[in-house]
Amino acid sequence: MCAWLLGLKAIGYVDMVMMVLKSLVFPVLAGGGVIALSWLLPPLKKWTWLGAWAFGLAISVAVFGSWIAENGVPRVPVESREQWIGILAFLAAIYAALAALTGSREFPVPQITAILAGGLVALTPLIDGWSGGKGRTMFADMEVADQVALGLAIGLGYLALLGVAERRKGITLPFSFAIAFTGLALLADDAGWISMTFAIAAAAGTAFIAGIVARFGGSPSIGRGGLLATCVLLTVLPVATYRQAYHEIPWWAILLVAGAPLVLLPLEIKVMEKMPPWSQALLRIVCVAILVGLGLVFGLSGGQAGDEMMSIYQ
């Protein structure tokens, strides 16, 4: 047994398992722990703002934890642009807290939240310049217009799904986002970006845990905080994959996967209301899964087995 373990150690499998633990399993457990405590523990369940923050905090913790396990703690000004991912994962948790604090206030509070969150991302080149950096756009080959579009996508995505997030409690949104994140993780893997694959997979794993907790935890809502953090990560991570990596995944395939949860919007129709709640949730999740599946069919290159230098799992 000991010799067997030493043998594994010698060929590095123990180290590889440790890498998967640090970059994926521990971040998912940390995120899942945040969700479970916030949504299941009776004293904490009473705090509405915590419930509305928990999902956002959990996926931010998972992505940030995974990112720093692979790349170290990011610093401002960034030396290399992909460090923005770690910074944004951290900021997403703060955005989520602020959005959760807005409670159920109507116009213009959600709009201001969206403008602040999207605006901060759109202004990244200025922030980078002010902090002593080179004043570059967030990712490679991006123009200022792309940067603004990224900020708009975050803000508009938040506003579009806000109604859905407040109405659809329980498993629908966590599982929908989990499926979208899983699809993006597969695309990041196909793009050969291991750190990004782990980071997105950590978000997916945490969202799956949130879905399971929601099933048994009295169907809580992911809340405004959860939605805003998800919008930030579901927008920034695929754009980073598309811009920083060299594999030519079609942009529309990435958009199909990342934007799949938007299908929940037209599914807010009266016909659906006549169905039992569980079948409504199932149908909505299946629709998201179909769009993600389509994106993967068109986006994945098909791979050439054995040609990846990092094919450590084969």
Next chain:
Amino acid sequence: MGCRCTRSWFLFILTPALVAMMLASSVASTNSRAEMSWKLDPVHCMAVFRIQHMGAGMFWGKFNDVSGTVSYPEDGSEAPKFNVSVAVESVDTGTAKLDKTIKGPQFFNAKEWEEITFSSTGAEKIDDKTWKVKGDFTMHGVTKPIEALVEVTGVIGSPVQKKAGFEAVFTIKRSDFGMNWGVKNRALGDDVRLVVGLEGDWVR
């Protein structure tokens, strides 16, 4: 008599002129030797690297776009000086998909750090053809001093056109340059051996 006088005058003028021309030619020749500069010919330059995969086989790849200049007198009287630049985008492993992975953020991060450069700072003669060259090696945004064993593989040509060839061999630890992925779990080795073949055309 008149003829001898003319010849004397002719020699009197010609001899110093010839001596002056020879001296000038000699000085020019000495200068050109000391300052001979060679512009690297990308077609005949290549950087090949070797790294261990999964603690097992040695994996080879190359960079096809190598450019820069070398200063080196053709008689080898002075140490060569190198200013070499390698375009990361030109990495070539023979597999297009792997090339994209290597250029990506996990390894060379070529969209952030487009070039690998070497600028020599000094050299020590080992033998007639070999020099131990010291210099600053920049990769992945990090600069570190390294030592390379450089062989002068040949200097050839006419007074009009000359070519010089060099081969540098050195090993770096990629983790020193912040390229850490796979080092700890030994998916990919840390030591990278590089063999750089250079050929330059004389710049008059």
